[in-house]
Amino acid sequence: MASLEDLISCAKITRKAFEPGLARDGTDCATSAGSCLHAAVLLVEILHRFALAKACVRGGNGALGLGAMDVQGRWQGHYWVEAVLDGQRQFVVDITADQFGYPPVRVLAAAEALGYRPGDESEVSLAATRLKPDLGLS
Numbered sequence: 508m509a510s511l512e513d514l515i516s517c518a519k520i521t522r523k524a525f526e527p528g529l530a531r532d533g534t535d536c537a538t539s540a541g542s543c544l545h546a547a548v549l550l551v552e553i554l555h556r557f558a559l560a561k562a563c564v565r566g567g568n569g570a571l572g573l574g575a576m577d578v579q580g581r582w583q584g585h586y587w588v589e590a591v592l593d594g595q596r597q598f599v600v601d602i603t604a605d606q607f608g609y610p611p612v613r614v615l616a617a618a619e620a621l622g623y624r625p626g627d628e629s630e631v632s633l634a635a636t637r638l639k640p641d642l643g644l645s
Contacts, residue, residue, distance in 0.1 A: 547635070
């Protein structure tokens with residue numbers, strides 16, 4: 508399994524590879540709004556294929572304090588990755604955090620990731636599963 512540094516590096520490289528397909532804001536910076544499910548599915552696939560971490564897509568619809576909290580303290584619908592290193596250390600990995608006022612890539616110990624609360628796991632899993640064929644994944 509990989510180290511935390513490997514996980515952070517993989518997240519940053521995946522974000523950089525993903526950026527050319529993102530929309531641009533008024534300052535020509537990439538903005539990831541609306542791409543979080545694609546990014547999360549892609550990152551999970553990379554983590555699994557290279558045996559860097561056990562990982563899954565998590566998400567919430569923004570209602571009832573589920574999803575991700577933006578910098579103004581409002582809950583938003585969002586998808587991110589939950590990764591496990593060494594079979595026990597859990598991390599939230601978000602490569603589309605910029606849409607909520609944070610740096611584009613966030614890797615947080617799960618215990619410290621208070622601004623991320625997953626919703627219905629079966630709904631999230633279904634959304635990720637339905638997207639995989641569009642990305643050429645099985």
